[in-house]
Amino acid sequence: MNFSKKIFDLVFDFRKFEFSGIFLLLMAFSLLMTACAVYKVKIKLAPPSISEIKYSVSEAADWNDLFIRNNGWFGGDGIFTLSLDGLDSVNTAAESQTLVLFSDSLIGEIKDGKVDSTFQMINNSVAIIKGAAPLDTAVSFHWDEDENGMPRSIFIPNTVASKPGEYFWLGDGFVNDEKRNDIYLFGYRIQTTDAEVFPFKEVGNVLIVIPEGSKPPFSDHRQIDTPFYMEGSPEATGSFGAGVLVNTHSSGAVNPDGFVYIYGVKGVKKEVLVARVRPKDIEKFASWRFWDGVDWQKEMLKASPIADRASNELSVTPLKDGRYAMVFQKDAIGTEVGLRLGLSPVGPFGPIIPVWDAADDLKDGIQLISYNAKAHPHLSRQNELLISYNINSFDFFPAIKKQPHLYRPRFIRLKFE
Template sequence: MKTSFTLTAVLGLFAFTLQAQDFKASTDPKLQSANFTVEEDADWTALFNRTKGWFGADGIFSIPLDGVDSIGAGRNQTTFFVFSDTLIGEVVDDKPLPGTKMPHNTIGYLTGNKPVFDDIKFYWNKTADGVAKSVFEPKTPNTQKGDYFWLGDGFVNKELNGTTYVFGYRIKNVSNGFGFAEVGNVLIALPKGSKFPFADQRQMDTPFYFELPGGGYGSFGAGILNNTKWAKVPNADGYIYVYGLHGAGKNVMVARVKPKDVEKFTQWRYFDGKGWNTDIKKAATIADRASNEMSVTPLPDGRYAMIFQIDGIGKKVCMRLGSSPYGPFGPIIDLYSTDKFTEKVVTYNAKAHPNLSQPGELLISYNVNFTDFFNQLNASPDIYRPRFIKLKFK
């Protein structure tokens, strides 16, 4: 079992510059504030508080399998969850038993959009002798020995036969820095009706990971906005928006593509601050101080809520309001403080789950991890799992 924080927590601490620019928040009065309340959601948090089998993870993304990814839409849906580093084993008397393993990714299925303990099922692969291992393992032409996946966001594409697409960050262990590095970006395709362990999956190396002269890199897949009519979002324009991050400033970039062209990577376009460019290295910074998992959700009033953890690993869950999926976005609005956790515990990667949200609300998760993982895990095995809050608009 090996971990630091997952890539999704710390990717972006490796600084580089796409363009010489500083982000400036919009001064549009409509983007400065919102009327809301925030409260902890004990029921959703309890859903992931488990002691046998799957008992902790980070990297949580929720993907509605019917493609309807809008607020209040998921009453009868099945939601496909993807996780990154996961704890598999058993906890007895608040201690993880010997033999606990940490595969690099796992999945789950939730029936309906209520946090009912028995309505979610978790899955992971096993070796021939029964040891837990990852659901998805890199098998692309660019894959090198020792590479593994941490997972990004995903969506179901009704215009390509109901295929589910999930981003996979290709990772390898290294001897310097945080002990790992991203080395590639992969799009995983699961045909409609595909069942675990997904023997019919396809994996495609993408151009959405890139290095720059002088060092550093960027990557896409931190969040997806399905802005189509069949996703039942307001003001749909027919595009899939995919968000990425670069730099120590946790700078956000965005690409878009028509659903039918998702696998045609030359058809993707990158917002350059004025229009949509074919050159990924001209992608503009549409927000900063974000997190490597995040979300952008259309609101009923025509605005867009970007949800994130400030500075990636921070003590605040925050929001920016935008006038479109690509901005402009206003200033940071503090939503919730995670100060209740001790200094030896870090919180990171907040995001919204619109299809699991009730009308007028946004269900938001954030991840919790240790600074000294192995020693603290033995003392507090229930820490390493998602927590949830509820954002209610007035």
Template sequence: MLNIRSIRFVSLLTCLLWVEAHAQVKKTPDLTKIKFTVEEAPEWSALLKRTKGWFGGDGIYTIPFTGLEGKQTNPTDSVLFIFSDTMVGEIKDNTMQPGYKMIHNSVAVLRGNKPANEKMKFYWDKDSKGEAESVFIPKTPKTDTADYYWLGDGFVNQALNNNLYIFGYRVRNVSTEAFGFREVGNTLIKIPAGSKPPFKKVEQMDTPFYLTDEQGDIGSFGAGIYVNTMQAGARKPDGYIYVYGVKGKAKKLLVARVLPKEFENFEQWKFWDGKAWVGDMYAAATLTNGVSNELSLSALPDGRYALIFQLDAMSTTVGMRIGASPTGPFGPVIKLWDCKPDLIEKTFVVYNAKAHPSISKPGELLISYNINSIEFIKDLKVHPNLYRPRFIRVKFQ
């Protein structure tokens, strides 16, 4: 027969097993569903529908100058918008005027957190002839004269003197056909705190975060950044910067992390191999696939995470996967929005959806996606405002 001591032991063991099982449930929240509504955000789409100066661009990321990535910017603060390929010129009577030019990147600054035209200013550089030129031009030891920059995500590093860091992808044209370009390297652009656009004094560093393999697949880190620090306003801070990468035609999602103070010390970066953080970039595990080359990870009000992307890189679906942590696991694709109504021509394409927490209201995510064309100039002559981000608003319930 059981004595009193044995009964107490069994009871304690049962209690401990229940606590452990209950903890496991808490560690793995439901990743399959979430209550939300979604609608267009026409006021934000209209902010980037312009007819003079900057009138088109893609690659949009938003970076709060305060470094408070985890919440909406205050009305008195400013947000940096960064764009990749950009159209500069003038539109009259719904027609591009002669003298328009494409440059490879540009920036804008919005004062406050509302889409007010009078508070948004666009910037680009000028060449020796006084014509529009990219803000950032590759100037690193590995740069070829034919290389140019498209921009990845960025953030203000409060542990390193509030310097602003942006990933720069070195891109090179390899043919004259549509999508006849190739990414050839990964760099980090460092902008000293307090610098004003168009950022004349920057430091550029080649990074080792460009992947190639025997199958010809390439990958690169910088597609999205999640600043999981208390200083950035993260909900569950662990003190690390999480940097997401995308690899290959299957658009596999990878992740690295590093302490903010070690951000420039590339040897200190670690990569999630599915079980542990390791120093070998090529050991990075696939967190999920079918994402886009630009994306975002944002904390949800309930403690989970929202991975926002364009499904399969260039489909008409803005997708979301719910994550249990910045490394996953991630649940199935939840369709947020169908972009088909924007494709008024068969040649139009949609890509690179992502969220913008610094201009999103509490409990919401403002999400952008890009519109382009495989017959770019031909379609621009008919639809001069086609090439710009559109916005939707997701409200979580």
């Protein structure tokens, strides 16, 4: 009996020690957490990778088919998409309408695979998509008409700085709920030149303001010259409006800070710059600030690149894991759609991850190029990005006569695993 009692007491004492040890560990952890809270001690976790991400990619045939048209609008590039309810986060378009912005556009008729000789090119047009599905019944295309009923660009430069003969190509934009829900978008003033390969040049940057509720062709819009065009050598020329990230709570941003981030592209290296401003101050150009790699500066020319080898049009989209996806055409007119991952709207951004090769789109045409890839988050499904890129030709009109459906956006789906 005495021996058995000693064994029992020994086991009981050991379990008391084991329980006490666990209790002490829990107490220590609790005290540590309390100290962190009281003294605001931050426990640093390793940041997510900016060099790799698990994904798959496929052609988005349903979206490709939506822009194969035979009457009216049958071609265009650019293609920025603006959610008219202001929600710009992934998978939010089901109950909304989307304004699609095109730059150079083709209006005419295609019969039996041949384009009518009377087709017209204008410098910008728009489309309206109802809902999130690429249905033919849900999309309408719009342009203006002159006094003779001929197609005409919706937006034509009429600012103080504008000159006769200039035209607009369109940049990105957003619905500004701090300015009466008006639409703000960027227009690039373009002049035709005698250059052999690229016979045009940008000469100015304009904010185009469309009142809430206005309908195409938006005859009541306003135009405001901005100081956000950089003129100079090929290495120094640039402009802002290549992409817009609305990082506000009302837009559905993942980590909102109340700012709109406006991306610019500069020089032959296609360096990406970024500015930011509160939505309410969008027209107060002195309130804009420019990222110099360390801090925000008042002077545009102090902006430092956050990436290079991009394209004149691009997108930066918050991902649900806290990273930011910059989507662009590698080296402006390369065949690859590129992705860079960043830790904030200003980076740092990692190396280029090639996610798609457009070479198959270029193999059966005349001097074809692909360019200006970008994502359309509000039209995307959960855990993916719907991405478009443009197809064009250096020998444009002969190419259109041979392939009337050539000049239209192509789409892919980038799915994150």
